[in-house]
Amino acid sequence: MATQRILDFLATRRPNGPCLVVDLDVVRDNFCAFEKALPDSRIFYAVKANPAPEILRLLASLGSSFDTASVAEIEMALDAGATADRISYGNTIKKERDIARAFDLGIRLFAVDCVEEVEKVARVAPGARVFCRVLTDGEGAEWPLSRKFGCVPTMAVDVLRHAHGLDLEAYGVSFHVGSQQTDLTAWDRALADAGRVFATLAEEGIVLKMVNMGGGFPTRYLKDVPAAQAYGQAIFGALRRHFGNRIPETIVEPGRGMVGNAGVIKSEVVLISKKADNDNVRWVYLDIGKFGGLAETMDEAIRYPIVTGRDHDQMAPCVLAGPTCDSADVLYEKTPYPLPLTLTIGDEVLIEGTGAYTTTYASVAFNGFEPLRSYVI
């Protein structure tokens, strides 16, 4: 996944310290793959995955829309050339003054998941469109979601009815099946729930128009175009099944799927040691860890591919840890990571699939280490 362009950049520039390099060609390919797999859906890139201006400008120029989590992200998307009608304020947790600011900036599409949030929107963004997030069970996802966002489908009916009553446009339903979701029946179950919300409100004369299917598209399907199309077809089939011949507009919000495989982190082995002479695992310490950008290794949820210059040598399991004086800054310990026995202090390693959810997760200055630098090429 380290493209030739990334390898050339690293070989030529030889940046000091850990850094992320993102290849825009891969982002472009991903955008096209999404368009091909889901030709009838609008693509709202989840800005939080990687808000680098170069990425936002590329996607804006390709016609992408943008899912944002804060006023700052709205401003970034606008700065990148997106018009306000291509931006949604997708965070269900918003201060009323931030909703007002977004409305001033032209934003008309807001996520909600309760009556209380609807009332904020109604007060400061009159007439805006709202979509209600519905809870899904997240089964089958590599990074399952908690119950933090969304409400049960029966409550979504109340929420959207309340919005309608406050002269907002009850616009649709959203869900998120969990990150890297590979179980297609998860989409089917969520679309069935969405279909029931549509049907219930339609009986009262409230006609919803949109289903926001969120993110969760596994990156690996995208590289394989037939698989991506099969994915799209499965989703289309589920829409047909649950909405009949009144298929609504659909939105998708890829984040990791758009930029995850476009980025590679270059890191350096700082130390290799054992804790006792008879230990059977080595400890390998890198110059990047949980607080330097690899927060998603939390609970060892995401297991990044790691490439070294010695991968043809014999491998043995290691505990992999970051460079800070924090004992929680361990990347992989429960399931040790196989690395070459010849790995040496000072070696460079490439951590692949790190284009999403790394740079902005980095801490400001924990232990005095500077945040992860990023190069978008």
Added chain:
Amino acid sequence: MATQRILDFLATRRPNGPCLVVDLDVVRDNFCAFEKALPDSRIFYAVKANPAPEILRLLASLGSSFDTASVAEIEMALDAGATADRISYGNTIKKERDIARAFDLGIRLFAVDCVEEVEKVARVAPGARVFCRVLTDGEGAEWPLSRKFGCVPTMAVDVLRHAHGLDLEAYGVSFHVGSQQTDLTAWDRALADAGRVFATLAEEGIVLKMVNMGGGFPTRYLKDVPAAQAYGQAIFGALRRHFGNRIPETIVEPGRGMVGNAGVIKSEVVLISKKADNDNVRWVYLDIGKFGGLAETMDEAIRYPIVTGRDHDQMAPCVLAGPTCDSADVLYEKTPYPLPLTLTIGDEVLIEGTGAYTTTYASVAFNGFEPLRSYVI
């Protein structure tokens, strides 16, 4: 724990958005309490806990020494007025070029926990003092340490012997009993291990001089001076027991104990909602969460006291979450947090005991939210 000075500052300045306010008077009190409780130990403040320049300057002026994790922290301590002989490079995971840079800056005291690290120090910091970190079991601590730092005591003997052979000064042993350690026998066990390392090397003519007892002193003991003195006496007793009448110099490295209770985070309730009509817990969303500075709520390890203006009203359990679009950004869910039933969107809450491990843990810009602002008064 919100002092009158902090309350006055918040009432007068009314800062917008979440922020940390640290009262330097409390830091001064804590420093004096440590001096009183452990009159024979040198105090090395763990800079990583909170590197605000005002805190470092105060502690430097009070005569504190400094435990640092990186070259950047060394530079901060020097800038604050500490001389190089009052600074240790306490991270066992260091790039060789960073050791060289520290040596250039005058640093002569380095932590190690393996032969490989000793060799780096010997190459670029000739003649420096090294102390070897020994693994402890961390039992009884609220924030137990993994095996990330240190080696078993028998290996520490080899490591220090190796240092001696490379013309470094084999200076001592360090350990860390785990954060907020309340079990005094943990100190006794660790000091027994340290004593055995001293004795074994003394037989070979290598005379260690120092025991670095790390941090882990529970804040609550400090407020109560008799208890702090009892703590000091228990440690002194253990030293006497394991070192006889050749008690070594001792170092302590308080971080949380020095600044934790000096800081209060002001936050705002962004949303209160339920996920279903029949849910028995409310979800309360604050404008600060795991990625905005409260990283230590990871696995609900640290449970901060939260004060609202309605605490005289009836309380009921809540799930408490942060404002980002990340489902992992939940502070307390497994053990819901009791908050007043009358709590309302827009209310201000104070999160106490947040002076340590908050500002620098904050992410750079996750979801577009700015890092935690900090005022030191």
